[in-house]
Amino acid sequence: MSRAPGPDAGSPDRSPSLRPVASGVLANLAVGTLFAWSLVAPDVTADVGAPPGSGSAVFAAALVVFTAVLLGVGRGMARFGPRWLLGAAAVLAGAGLGLTATAQRPELPWLGVGLLFGAANGVAYGVSVALAARVPERRRGAASGLVVGAYAAGPVLLGFAAPPALAVAGWRTALAVLAVTATGLLVAAAALAPADRAAGAGADRAREPVERGALVALWVLFAGGAAPGLVLFATAAPLAAARGLDAEAAGAAVSLLAAGNLAGRLAAGWWSDAVGRLPALVTALAVTTTALGALAVSSGAAAVLPAFAAVGLAYGAVSALVPAATADRVGARAFATVYGRVFTAWGCAGLLAPALAGEVAAAGSRRPGALLLLAAPVVPAVLAVVALARRPTGRGPSAAGNRPTPAGGRG
Structure with a gap:
């Protein structure tokens, strides 16, 4: 008994380029650094005059924004395509982290990390996992693992690099360097991503909306x-x-x-x-x-x-x-x-x-x-x-x- 063909069965390209997966890896490596916020949050809140412990509230706000923005990524990809969305994530991440690095007022970390960097996370993560979803099913698990693994790798790497950097340069310089690094990774991810909103989908047509x-x-x-x-x-x-x-x-x-x-x-x-x-x-x-x-x-x-x-x-x-x-x-x-x-x-x-x-x-x-x-x-x-x-x-x-x-x- 034969089975109906999967979404990639009729695709002429059964060996898709690794570029979309590499794009997703770079994007998630950049925005996953949100989960290292606790490394600098106490110093940030103390220096800008925010209440003690408000750093965790800023992180929670970023998660809320992350989840809300992710809901709109599907429409955004249909209208603008992955490349433009990752470019927007680069702007949001650079602006959010840069603004926080220069903050002198207690509300600015909420705007910089909670809103802007949280939004960059939603956009970049949503695009990244969607690019992994375009890989044929027989290799889709490995692609998804690489992409979401990169999101977890960011804070692991910062866990080793941040303490000595903070001791030598202080949190403002460290956060500014992170802003430049994250922006650069997202720009590279955008360059690797498909330009056409339909690129990479091939003959894979969406089925009826999931029950x-x-x-x-x-x-x-x-x-x-x-x-x-x-x-x-x-x-x-x-x-x-x-x-x-x-x-x-x-x-x-x-x-x-x-x-x-x-x-x-x-x-x-x-x-x-x-x-x-x-x-x-x-x-x-x-x-x-x-x-x-x-x-x-x-x-x-x-x-x-x-x-x-x-x-x-x-x-x-x-x-x-x-x-x-x-x-x-x-x-x-x-x-x-x-x-x-x-x-x-x-x-x-x-x-x-x-x-x-x-x-x-x-x-x-x-x-x-x-x-x-x-x-x-x-x-x-x-x-x-x-x-x-x-x-x-x-x-x-x-x-x-x-x-x-x-x-x-x-x-």
Whole structure:
């Protein structure tokens, strides 16, 4: 029995250029530095006369703007194309970071980072994952993993480079250098991106709008799969200390969480091209649950460090697999619009995570078994995977768990 051809089956170009993927990698490497804001936020808020602790509120505002802007990227790509949108992201990023670097008033970080750099994130991230979605399904997971992995790599790199730079040059110079660097990366990404709004889509035509049930399932999957990792990121250091780690080991736990996130993004997408998107997602959810169980029943570095690394790995995997699974289901042309809605799940989970962080850290020392409650969102996420598996798209690898057939033919 043969399957209906996938979106790339009729494309004359079965070896697409790597330029769009490289564009997405550069763009996300630039804007992912938003997640290193905490490295300079205390100094920024103190010097501009902002209330103590307002740096985290600026970051939350940037996430809200990021999520809201991403909702409009689909229309923007249809009207202007990826190259123009990435050019706009370069202007927004340079202006936002530059404005903050010269700020003398407490409201300017809100404008520079919260609004302008948050908007640059929404535009650049939306375009980047949409470019990865144009890759044929048999390699789409690897492409998505590279693109979203670059977003996580930015703060990892700054984590090493920023402390000595801040000690030598101060936060204003460091932020100005970051503004120039981010702008340059986004300009290079724009140069590599397709100029035509339809470029790279080939014969991949959008199917009918994704059915509401599938959209809801993707939303629940993203929210439930990402929530445990986001909460752990929000409370990593105090939770590690509460589970018996000293300051040095707690720092190692935070580093392992970030490293796991990056490794999960890079590896999971590639692996899903071989085993299927849905099986890979189920594996990631199982790893999250197992790691949280170990964190709840054990203390000390021997248990906590691997658990942090595993949660980071699973969170990174979900972050890479959900966009690839969405593209498999709706096609490349419809992806940017549909994924903007799916991504609001991450935004909601990200805003709730800090609210739960204090309770989670306290539970780590008083009632460690309560940490198992962090696994509660995984239950609806698993049910969402089951629902997606029961909603076959009838087109190639999107059905039967999104497993691609061997290159050169459709089974």
